[in-house]
Amino acid sequence: MLQLTKEEEEMLNGKRGEGIARAMEVIVKVAESLDAPRLQPIRHAHVSGVSYGTIGEAGASFLEEIASLGARVSVPASVNPIGYDPESPNGKGILKIDRKFMEGQRRILKALGRMGFTLTLTCTPYYTDFLYSLNLSQGDSVAWGESSAVAYANTVLGLKTNREGGPLALMAAITGRTYYSGLHVDENRIPDTEYVYNEPVDEAVLGVISEYLAEKHESERPPLVRTRRRPREYEVREFAAALGAAGSIAMAVLPGITPLPRRPSISHRDEIDHAWVKSRLSDLKPTVRPDVIFIGCPHTSYEELAIINKEIQDKVKVPVLITLSRDVYIKAKETGLIESLESKGVTFLRGTCLIISKTRELAVATNSYKAYFYLSKKSNIKEVGLQPLPLLMRMARGEEL
Amino acid sequence: MIKVKLKPIVGGNATGEVVKVERLSFYGEVDPEKGILVADGREVKDKILIIGMSRGSTVGSYIIYGLKYYGNAPKAIIMIKSEPIVITGAVIAGIPLYEALPREVFDMLSDGDEVEVDEQGNLIIKKASRLKER
Structure with missing residues (x-):
């Protein structure tokens, strides 16, 4: 009552x-x-x-x-x-x-x-x-x-x-x-199922793992996901977004990252099949040269802009679009990051995102599983391919992958 | 004639023809401007919409509001089990909503059947085509 x-x-x-x-x-x-x-x-x-x-x-x-x-x-x-x-x-x-x-x-x-x-x-x-x-x-x-x-x-x-x-x-x-x-109830935040993935991870791999969890995870509790190395901040953000797109999981537990009210007691363990992950990743790869490389779903962090600025030395060969909040834009403007990236041909859009907007006809490559998931349903999007950030950067530099 | 007790969530009285859907995402599967189900064109306007389960984007609440806004609202929504998207939509649109429809009654109902439901959640099935066959 x-x-x-x-x-x-x-x-x-x-x-x-x-x-x-x-x-x-x-x-x-x-x-x-x-x-x-x-x-x-x-x-x-x-x-x-x-x-x-x-x-x-x-x-x-x-x-x-x-x-x-x-x-x-x-x-x-x-x-x-x-x-x-x-x-x-x-x-x-x-x-x-x-x-x-x-x-x-x-x-x-x-x-x-x-x-x-x-x-x-x-x-x-x-x-x-x-x-x-x-x-x-x-x-x-x-x-x-x-x-x-x-x-x-x-x-x-x-x-x-x-x-x-x-x-x-x-x-x-x-x-x-x-x-x-x-x-909101503490007890409901304690995981009872652990998933182990022993191969290297990046945000694309974590995106595919979110598909696996959407399919396999039945407990009402959050899944505990154990990976070989601790994912970077932006990789975790992409993973969180993928969980919400591929299914309706509202929380995962990552060792060393997720604060918990008490120690979990795991009653079920599952090893995520590497071969399956690899085959899904190859299904999702871009097959054509993209019209635009899209980064920023969810909106990019300042740290990620700094990584991108370091990775791209010269003028990009494939256009790069970054979406971000006005807050992060202002901070990056103050430190010169925006000017530096713009001089290399990177385009910024603030306060919006390709998923919820209307675009001209485009083939897109992205490191966001969420963007892949939603853009692939839009009529003006010819293709969406998924690649982790380092490979997108090579693509932007015009290297053949 | 069959009587069933439902749990009212948004109360109201309604009498009308059944339109039945097993699984429904209001966002993407209902056209509020036309008042129809996108997949098969069935009308929901002024009907008693009976839903097994609902799913999909939370924008679905605004689609339910949109049905009312465009004058295409169903007279009531009856579900086996409700969930926040439909509850939110029904409250903001003021469309009567009931849950706890027993599965066997859901299975028995078909499009065109006539039902009546009141403020307390008493559902009366006045005319059911499958009932006659039994």
Whole structure:
């Protein structure tokens, strides 16, 4: 039986306004259906599903409606990327956005701004000054909608969030609550199944491993994934994104990376078949010379930009597109990284991503399994090939692979 | 005539014809502007939409809202087991939603059957083509 506090009752009864009552009704109904005993206060919310390309007229109208009912965020709240870079709406020749799309997108941004969202426009809230300024610590509950960020929060940061999805994260932002269930409950974060992979890993290998887990992992608990070496930060980010794309896993446990409330007791072990991984990797490789090398799904980190800048010495032979948050862009601008990369022919788009935008016809190579997964379903994308960053860099330098 | 007790999530009264789908992702599989199922063109407008299980992107909640927005909402949604995407959509669109439809009743129902459901979740199957055959 769901117990509400007096304050939560008031939100539900409309004493704090109609907007908050609508949002609370959603949270309460979901909590009841999941048999949650209570609601969970959150410290931050991150809302996905804010691109006009994804949510369309209906989504835009809903956001306008709830904003006009007086709904406002009651915790600090950020938002996902949108359909184009607001500072280069023409998409630098890669995107193809029409006037209707831009008008719809502007309505969405206006409604979000009116409700008090901070328009971070990134799928990596964990690389923003906005999130750093909140001083969140391990074990804090948040409500994030973006599936790649959800898996990163649980796997790397030790922040607790379920895979809320866009609309529910919105309601959580307005009420400051989510349902106490799933990954907010400490015990549910302890793995009982271990997967071992004894060959070298990179983000492409981890992407394929996420497919394996989506298929094989049945436990409600997060899978523990043991690899020969500890993956790099950007490789873990790509893995988190892949978990959310290939399936609906919201957390993995990586030894030496993932904070846990107690030591796990593993009851089931599984060795991931190397031969299968290798054959999947070769299926996913690019077969044609790409029109663009796409890096930044999820949005790139500063460290990754520094790696790329080191790897590319001269003008690129294949165009490189990097998508990133405005925050990381500003930081890289200050240190000269952006200028250096731009002089070598690298293009940047901020606050957007190829997946949720509209592009001209393209063959793409990427190190993001998530981008591979979603772009391969888009009609304007002729081909998507998956390669780890070092091989993409060789491709950019014009080397034959 | 058969009576079944359902669990109401968004309450309301509705009477209408059944449209039944085993698995449904609202995002990608429902066209809110036309009020139809993309795969086979069946109409959901003013129907009682019976769903085995739902899945897919959380944008599905906005598609359910879109059905209402374009005037194509079903009169009610009845599921074997609900989940957050549909609950969120039904609440924001104000479409009656019920769960705990027994599997054997789901199997028995087919498109065009007539059912009635009330605020408390009492489902009455008024006319079922498969019922006559038994």
